[in-house]
Amino acid sequence: xxxLFPRSQGDPVLAIGRGFxxxxxxxxxxxxxxxxxxxxxxxxxxxxxxxGITGKWLQEGWETVRPYAFFSLxxxxxxxxxxxAVGLPAAWLIARRxxxxxxxxxxxINLPLAIPGIAIALALIxxxxxxxxSGILLLLGQVIYTLPFLVATLVPALAQGxxxxxxxxxxxxxATFLQRLWHVTLPSIRSALLAALLLVFTLSMGEFNxxxxxxxxxxxxxxxxxxxxxxxxxxxxAAAMTALFLLFVVPAAIAIERLGGSKVGQA
Amino acid sequence: MGPRWLAxxxxxxxxxxxLIPLVVxxxxxxxxxxxxSLTLENYGAVVTSAAYRRALLNSIWIAFASTLLALIxxxxxxxxxxxxADPYRHAxxxxxxxxxxxxxxxxxxxxxxxxxxxxxxxxxxxxxxGERQLSLAYTFGGMLLGYLYFQIPRVVLMLRxxxxxxxxxxxxxxxxxxATPLQVYLHVLLPALLPALLSxxxxxxxxxxxxxxxxxxxxxxxxxxxxxxxASFTESFQPGRxxxxxxxxxxxxxxxxxxxxxxxxxxxxxxxxxxxxxxxxRP
Amino acid sequence: xxxxxxxxFDRIAYAYIPGRLVVEDISLQVPAGEIVVLVGPSGCGKSTxxxxxxxxxxxxxxxxxxxxxxxxxxxxxxxxVGWVPQSYALFEHLNVRDNVAFGLRMRRIPRPVICRRVTExxxxxxxxELADRPVTQLSGGQRQRVAIARALAVSPRVLLLDExxxxxxxxxxxxIRADLQALLRASGVTTLFVTHDQEExxxxxxxxxxxxxxxxxxxxxxxxxxxxPASAFVAQFFGGAAVFSAQRLGPGRVRLAPGxxxxxxxxxxxxxxxxxxxxxxxxxxPEVGQSMEAGQFVPTAVEFGGDVFKIAxxxxxxxxxxxxxxxxxxxxxxxxxxxxxxxxxxxxxxxxHRH
Numbered sequence: 001x002x003x004l005f006p007r008s009q010g011d012p013v014l015a016i017g018r019g020f021x022x023x024x025x026x027x028x029x030x031x032x033x034x035x036x037x038x039x040x041x042x043x044x045x046x047x048x049x050x051x052g053i054t055g056k057w058l059q060e061g062w063e064t065v066r067p068y069a070f071f072s073l074x075x076x077x078x079x080x081x082x083x084x085a086v087g088l089p090a091a092w093l094i095a096r097r098x099x100x101x102x103x104x105x106x107x108x109i110n111l112p113l114a115i116p117g118i119a120i121a122l123a124l125i126x127x128x129x130x131x132x133x134s135g136i137l138l139l140l141g142q143v144i145y146t147l148p149f150l151v152a153t154l155v156p157a158l159a160q161g162x163x164x165x166x167x168x169x170x171x172x173x174x175a176t177f178l179q180r181l182w183h184v185t186l187p188s189i190r191s192a193l194l195a196a197l198l199l200v201f202t203l204s205m206g207e208f209n210x211x212x213x214x215x216x217x218x219x220x221x222x223x224x225x226x227x228x229x230x231x232x233x234x235x236x237x238a239a240a241m242t243a244l245f246l247l248f249v250v251p252a253a254i255a256i257e258r259l260g261g262s263k264v265g266q267a
Numbered sequence: 268m269g270p271r272w273l274a275x276x277x278x279x280x281x282x283x284x285x286l287i288p289l290v291v292x293x294x295x296x297x298x299x300x301x302x303x304s305l306t307l308e309n310y311g312a313v314v315t316s317a318a319y320r321r322a323l324l325n326s327i328w329i330a331f332a333s334t335l336l337a338l339i340x341x342x343x344x345x346x347x348x349x350x351x352a353d354p355y356r357h358a359x360x361x362x363x364x365x366x367x368x369x370x371x372x373x374x375x376x377x378x379x380x381x382x383x384x385x386x387x388x389x390x391x392x393x394x395x396x397g398e399r400q401l402s403l404a405y406t407f408g409g410m411l412l413g414y415l416y417f418q419i420p421r422v423v424l425m426l427r428x429x430x431x432x433x434x435x436x437x438x439x440x441x442x443x444x445x446a447t448p449l450q451v452y453l454h455v456l457l458p459a460l461l462p463a464l465l466s467x468x469x470x471x472x473x474x475x476x477x478x479x480x481x482x483x484x485x486x487x488x489x490x491x492x493x494x495x496x497x498a499s500f501t502e503s504f505q506p507g508r509x510x511x512x513x514x515x516x517x518x519x520x521x522x523x524x525x526x527x528x529x530x531x532x533x534x535x536x537x538x539x540x541x542x543x544x545x546x547x548x549r550p
Numbered sequence: 551x552x553x554x555x556x557x558x559f560d561r562i563a564y565a566y567i568p569g570r571l572v573v574e575d576i577s578l579q580v581p582a583g584e585i586v587v588l589v590g591p592s593g594c595g596k597s598t599x600x601x602x603x604x605x606x607x608x609x610x611x612x613x614x615x616x617x618x619x620x621x622x623x624x625x626x627x628x629x630x631v632g633w634v635p636q637s638y639a640l641f642e643h644l645n646v647r648d649n650v651a652f653g654l655r656m657r658r659i660p661r662p663v664i665c666r667r668v669t670e671x672x673x674x675x676x677x678x679e680l681a682d683r684p685v686t687q688l689s690g691g692q693r694q695r696v697a698i699a700r701a702l703a704v705s706p707r708v709l710l711l712d713e714x715x716x717x718x719x720x721x722x723x724x725x726i727r728a729d730l731q732a733l734l735r736a737s738g739v740t741t742l743f744v745t746h747d748q749e750e751x752x753x754x755x756x757x758x759x760x761x762x763x764x765x766x767x768x769x770x771x772x773x774x775x776x777x778x779p780a781s782a783f784v785a786q787f788f789g790g791a792a793v794f795s796a797q798r799l800g801p802g803r804v805r806l807a808p809g810x811x812x813x814x815x816x817x818x819x820x821x822x823x824x825x826x827x828x829x830x831x832x833x834x835x836p837e838v839g840q841s842m843e844a845g846q847f848v849p850t851a852v853e854f855g856g857d858v859f860k861i862a863x864x865x866x867x868x869x870x871x872x873x874x875x876x877x878x879x880x881x882x883x884x885x886x887x888x889x890x891x892x893x894x895x896x897x898x899x900x901x902x903h904r905h
Contacts, residue, residue: 014448017347024344024419025362031377032365034387038380045385047394086280089273097270105274108281114521115289116477118496119513123288126295126506140284147277206370208480212497223480227372230484235385242373253368257361436639442626443604443633444653444704454656458643 038239061240072222076204095158117209135219141210157192195259296510309511330475333414345426375484405487429463469527473520555617555707562612589751590761632701653704791826807867810845812889824898835886844886
């Protein structure tokens with residue numbers, strides 16, 4: 001990347017950008033060490049590490065969140081599976097075929113992005129009140145919420161001109177459809193596919209707005225449990241639970257960024 | 268099996284999981300409290316009830332404030348990350364993207380950790396000045412901070428793509444034509460990135476309006492619309508109210524997305540030629 | 551109009567990545583008002599030199615003087631050079647008129663002056679009828695003219711053109727090149743023109759600087775480069791010459807290959823000379839008259855070039871050459887060949903003294 005302004009000539013406006021960026025980066029990262037501080041302080045209201053450094057909050061936190069963490073993981077897995085099964089073929093279709101109604105389909109797929117999560121959840125409950133207890137609404141809501149992201153990540157990868165050319169060349173060299181799929185297409189979209197899966201995983205693990213209305217005592221996700229901790233529990237144990245939650249999502253988020261990044265998450 | 272059937276499972280899923288429920292939602296919003304006849308009473312309540320009006324205004328306030336601040340902050344950041352040659356800028360970019368994966372409730376909790384009653388900042392003030400200051404987690408300021416924390420990585424991401432797409436040579440040429448760095452920002456970067464800024468603004472606003480987790484964690488009096496929706500359903504068991512509020516909120520976010528999105532599209536168009544001169548064919 | 555300035559490169563070196571010099575020890579003097587072409591293969595550093603003059607890069611070594619003044623402390627905003635990059639870099643959000651006016655606006659010139667100047671430029675570059683059109687609707691040739699008008703509008707002391715014709719369709723190139731040359735002569739501004747097309751360089755330049763791998767191979771008029779190339783590279787670059795060692799037979803005469811004798815400038819001395827053999831230097835003998843001394847030529851490829859056939863092949867005893875003929879030939883068959891009478895081959899290097 002050529003420097004915009006030669007290094008020996010300091011650029012005042014890039015310097016502002018540099019300052020802002022450092023400030024923003026510190027802002028974004030600062031909560032993490034604080035979280036750990038609080039999670040390991042015996043008595044936080046009295047100060048940092050007042051009462052000593054302790055691991056008991058983390059232990060207690062883990063005991064509390066463990067069942068919900070595993071539930072969230074299982075849910076995320078199901079959401080991933082359904083997303084792939086339903087979204088990948090649709091992404092293929094959109095990326096490679098022109099047909100009447102393509103624009104409508106694209107608008108439909110992106111519709112959940114325009115609708116607040118609580119509205120989606122509320123609509124589901126009102127439509128299928130009987131299904132709520134089984135937890136299937138929770139699954140459905142999360143799938144609807146995450147599908148647009150999966151499709152949005154996969155469509156550009158599948159539509160790449162260079163990939164289509166390679167597939168065409170493979171075809172002239174005698175490869176069948178399945179051979180092309182395995183040897184040409186999948187390797188080419190590997191990083192986009194991985195990013196999409198990580199994205200759906202992260203979105204599902206951290207999903208709150210939709211889950212808030214749709215969870216049941218038997219189908220409770222980790223974020224819901226976190227929320228109740230924030231409202232009712234001691235700040236130390238809540239911090240510990242949050243730190244454990246971050247262990248599940250931050251590595252995935254970093255991996256997504258390294259793979260190219262995309263829009264994520266919800267307020 | 269024609270190729271169109273590839274999308275069939277998805278369409279069925281959407282129909283069951285989104286379209287039908289939305290219709291039900293709409294219907295519910297038009298029903299009287301006990302499920303009786305059709306009425307506009309629920310929508311009327313949005314207008315007449317002071318609480319709901321307040322919530323709508325608060326939502327507008329915080330959405331616009333956080334979006335504006337995020338845009339002002341992130342514009343130079345995006346330009347710096349994409350245009351500078353500093354070797355550590357990638358590490359900074361990764362740091363900025365960490366909050367992308369965090370749900371709103373966690374961000375709210377972070378604000379509590381810093382600015383709650385026992386937060387780090389008030390404790391520091393207590394230590395230094397003897398007075399507990401800046402305990403603003405549950406105020407508008409605290410919520411704004413939370414919303415901002417949420418917006419920053421998204422806005423940076425949305426702007427970076429557009430900045431990267433701006434050819435390096437356009438900026439260099441403007442310098443050789445005599446533009447000072449400030450003039451480069453005002454006359455080249457800002458106009459060229461206006462569509463991206465508008466687009467980022469539309470997504471930010473829509474997300475901020477629909478934000479629930481952050482508000483749920485941080486609000487103690489500053490009510491926003493999503494909170495009213497939750498309250499009217501889970502606390503006061505008025506599905507009709509909840510439904511109408513949801514529809515209003517949905518219309519709001521959709522209007523912003525589509526409306527500002529269109530404005531962004533328009534901004535992408537070049538200036539219209541003056542009347543009378545011939546318009547050449549589009550490339 | 552600002553008076554045109556001279557440009558002096560004094561032992562200039564630059565590296566994008568520390569340790570890897572992109573240009574090295576470049577010393578050139580560009581007289582005011584001249585069109586100097588920087589030519590060479592891709593990656594030889596010619597665009598870098600333009601950026602150095604524009605002030606977008608600072609030399610790692612050496613000095614750059616514009617009109618005799620050292621520019622190392624001068625940013626691009628202050629140098630008064632007009633830079634036209636290869637992509638033209640028009641401001642997409644503005645129309646043609648506003649693009650051309652940009653530099654004047656940045657320098658806070660009063661509006662009526664801007665208006666007048668812009669109109670002048672639009673006329674000069676023959677784009678007046680496009681004035682209100684958005685630049686996104688222009689063709690390649692039109693964009694090029696807007697970019698040049700924009701650069702000239704601020705009355706630069708030096709004009710820098712980076713491969714201005716490379717993006718255009720080949721058919722248009724020759725015509726637009728002629729237009730461009732007329733424009734540059736009319737404005738009289740010192741011009742540094744970068745291209746990788748040797749034909750373009752010879753056509754348009756007052757002087758040519760040949761660069762290869764960051765080093766200056768030769769700097770001189772087109773005639774000098776053609777007739778007295780400083781190195782084999784320069785000879786091969788212009789006209790695709792084949793370079794051979796030839797035995798000198800006496801003043802002005804060499805043996806190129808068994809049976810082929812040729813003329814060289816008579817001042818050259820040395821037992822062995824490097825000569826450049828171009829496609830017009832050799833000819834196939836007619837079948838009749840085989841008593842004449844001749845060399846042997848074996849064609850390997852034939853191209854139809856409209857007026858003539860361009861034949862590549864092996865000159866026995868020397869190497870690969872191309873020559874022109876009015877009829878096709880049979881590949882692999884040996885033909886008698888001689889140097890065209892009256893032609894003088896170019897000699898490489900400087901073994902030729904001038905008196």
